[in-house]
Amino acid sequence: MSSALIDLVWQSTLETLYMVAVAGILSALIGVPLGVLLYVTRPRQILAQPIVNTILGIVTNVGRSVPFIILLVAIIPFTRMIVGSSIGTNAAAVPLTIAAIPFVARLVEGALNEVSPGLVEAAQSMGATPMQIIMKVLLPEARGGIINGLTITIVALVSYSAMAGAVGGGGLGDLGIRYGYNRFNPTVMLITVVVLVVMVQVFQSLGDYLVRKSDHK
Amino acid sequence: MISLDNVSKTYGSGPGAVQALKDIDLQVPKGTIHGVIGLSGAGKSTLIRCVNLLERPTAGRVSIDGQELTVMDAAALRQARHQCGMIFQHFNLLTNRTVYDNVALPLELMGQSRQTIRERVTPLLEMTGLADKTTQYPAQLSGGQKQRVAIARALASRPKVLLCDEATSALDPQTTASILTLLQEINQQLGLTILLITHEMEVVKTICHRVGLISDGRLVEDADVGDFFTAPGTQLGREFLNDFLKLEAPQALIERLEPEAGTNTHPVVRLTFSGDSVATPLISKLAREHGIDVSILQAKVESIQGRTLGLMIAELMGSPTQTRQALATLESFDLHVEVMGHVQRTD
Numbered sequence: 001m002s003s004a005l006i007d008l009v010w011q012s013t014l015e016t017l018y019m020v021a022v023a024g025i026l027s028a029l030i031g032v033p034l035g036v037l038l039y040v041t042r043p044r045q046i047l048a049q050p051i052v053n054t055i056l057g058i059v060t061n062v063g064r065s066v067p068f069i070i071l072l073v074a075i076i077p078f079t080r081m082i083v084g085s086s087i088g089t090n091a092a093a094v095p096l097t098i099a100a101i102p103f104v105a106r107l108v109e110g111a112l113n114e115v116s117p118g119l120v121e122a123a124q125s126m127g128a129t130p131m132q133i134i135m136k137v138l139l140p141e142a143r144g145g146i147i148n149g150l151t152i153t154i155v156a157l158v159s160y161s162a163m164a165g166a167v168g169g170g171g172l173g174d175l176g177i178r179y180g181y182n183r184f185n186p187t188v189m190l191i192t193v194v195v196l197v198v199m200v201q202v203f204q205s206l207g208d209y210l211v212r213k214s215d216h217k
Numbered sequence: 218m219i220s221l222d223n224v225s226k227t228y229g230s231g232p233g234a235v236q237a238l239k240d241i242d243l244q245v246p247k248g249t250i251h252g253v254i255g256l257s258g259a260g261k262s263t264l265i266r267c268v269n270l271l272e273r274p275t276a277g278r279v280s281i282d283g284q285e286l287t288v289m290d291a292a293a294l295r296q297a298r299h300q301c302g303m304i305f306q307h308f309n310l311l312t313n314r315t316v317y318d319n320v321a322l323p324l325e326l327m328g329q330s331r332q333t334i335r336e337r338v339t340p341l342l343e344m345t346g347l348a349d350k351t352t353q354y355p356a357q358l359s360g361g362q363k364q365r366v367a368i369a370r371a372l373a374s375r376p377k378v379l380l381c382d383e384a385t386s387a388l389d390p391q392t393t394a395s396i397l398t399l400l401q402e403i404n405q406q407l408g409l410t411i412l413l414i415t416h417e418m419e420v421v422k423t424i425c426h427r428v429g430l431i432s433d434g435r436l437v438e439d440a441d442v443g444d445f446f447t448a449p450g451t452q453l454g455r456e457f458l459n460d461f462l463k464l465e466a467p468q469a470l471i472e473r474l475e476p477e478a479g480t481n482t483h484p485v486v487r488l489t490f491s492g493d494s495v496a497t498p499l500i501s502k503l504a505r506e507h508g509i510d511v512s513i514l515q516a517k518v519e520s521i522q523g524r525t526l527g528l529m530i531a532e533l534m535g536s537p538t539q540t541r542q543a544l545a546t547l548e549s550f551d552l553h554v555e556v557m558g559h560v561q562r563t564d
Contacts, residue, residue, distance in 0.1 A: 116307075116309070118305060118307055118309040119309050119310075119311060121271055121305075121309065122303070122305060122309035123322075123326070124271060124298075125269055125271060125298060125301070125302075125303040125380075126298060126299070126302075126303075126322065126323040126326055126370075126374065127294075127295035127296065127297075127298035127299050127323075127326060127327070127374075128295070128326045129295065129326075132326050136322065136325065136326070137311065140311065140313045140314070141311060141312060141313055143313060214313070215312075215313065216312055216313050216354035216355075216356055217312045217313075217356060
């Protein structure tokens with residue numbers, strides 16, 4: 001393997017990690033609160049707002065039903081507005097984030113749904129405000145489920161980031177397609193796949209470890 | 218201390234509406250332990266949740282310590298809830314908090330300093346026998362220990378009232394006894410008013426001063442525990458009592474029972490003695506004064522809140538005139554006589 005190829009793989013790995021990290025962090029920052037909102041505005045929940053809940057639900061579902069490759073090109077004007085360009089690694093991070101937000105939100109909502117309603121009732125009996133219930137009961141009790149959801153999101157982002165090549169975002173997937181597939185170089189293809197497999201393994205193991213560490217159920 | 222006036226609760230509306238509570242009037246004086254007993258679905262759980270407004274009554278007033286909760290806004294209600302601790306059947310401890318942090322939770326919610334929290338939590342953990350468990354998580358504890366944590370947590374805000382929602386129903390008899398002892402100590406040492414709901418007569422018998430019986434959303438009895446156990450005022454009350462005392466007539470006898478007296482039958486009576494009548498040598502008196510024989514089929518003596526309760530199922534063997542007179546004599550005493558039926562004489 002030539003040193004040029006090694007450089008290329010290394011560069012692509014960093015690009016993938018960069019896109020996954022940016023999209024992962026931003027989608028968690030927005031998706032977790034959105035997931036909390038989806039949960040607490042449900043009927044009979046602590047901040048029941050059926051109309052808000054329905055609207056949020058529809059928006060989330062729309063976000064999740066658009067195929068990523070279509071989303072990638074469809075929001076190009078928005079991407080240009082945010083990062084000033086519609087091509088490159090930063091430009092790819094925008095649609096990745098947008099795609100991951102509803103994904104995170106639904107996973108967080110699901111994790112909160114696993115918290116026993118009795119705990120919320122107990123907190124209410126102690127005079128907790130809705131915000132205190134979210135911060136001191138719902139989020140800490142759903143911590144394991146939320147970390148698990150974020151792990152699933154990160155792994156999904158690694159896979160989605162392979163499509164970033166469509167907007168010149170680079171990354172391992174792009175490398176595999178351009179060098180491995182278009183130039184009939186099976187070695188490159190194999191290397192990118194192996195690096196991706198290792199990456200996913202590491203993220204999953206790390207996530208599992210954090211879940212074990214943080215959950216005392 | 219706790220006052221419910223005409224409290225009703227209806228779920229839903231229109232033809233599908235379910236009336237869970239109907240015109241409940243309940244007064245719990247300061248320092249008493251008041252039990253409410255009833256079958257599943259009778260409305261017990263709704264009743265206790267209406268006291269701290271976890272369920273908002275559709276009508277009526279709820280007051281704690283003279284403050285009317287039903288007119289408060291959300292913020293005032295949260296303040297009032299600090300006066301009112303609650304424990305639950307399934308403990309409802311936060312699984313990701315240690316024992317110490319669970320007990321500290323209500324104080325954190327009130328915005329107390331770490332220093333104050335430590336000063337309050339430590340003695341509570343000692344009182345509830347958890348001093349060596351502070352850093353453990355609920356999953357590492359037994360059911361009884363979990364309920365002790367829940368009790369310590371409920372007391373952390375120094376409430377005047379403790380609500381217990383089937384607090385011992387998920388525990389074995391021995392653990393139940395230790396939790397009841399703890400509740401009794403809390404009642405005596407802190408002067409805490411306790412309202413508890415349960416389906417176990419044992420709980421009522423062991424620690425309650427007064428007991429209410431709820432049936433189909435209505436409070437059908439409300440009496441001193443001694444009175445309730447010696448002379449329940451309703452059929453349901455008697456069923457609870459008989460079930461608790463397990464004083465049932467032998468099956469063979471039940472099969473022979475006829476509702477009406479015949480020319481050749483003996484009455485079978487269930488006698489409930491209490492207070493002074495326990496000491497009366499009743500059976501020999503009947504035999505002597507009315508010339509009848511008394512065949513005792515079942516008998517039991519219980520001690521409830523310092524009062525003695527005797528139960529007996531007996532066949533009065535004599536002529537119709539003799540047994541009628543004997544029944545009249547029985548009824549002149551301070552005891553409850555129930556004619557269960559009549560059996561054909563076999564002698």
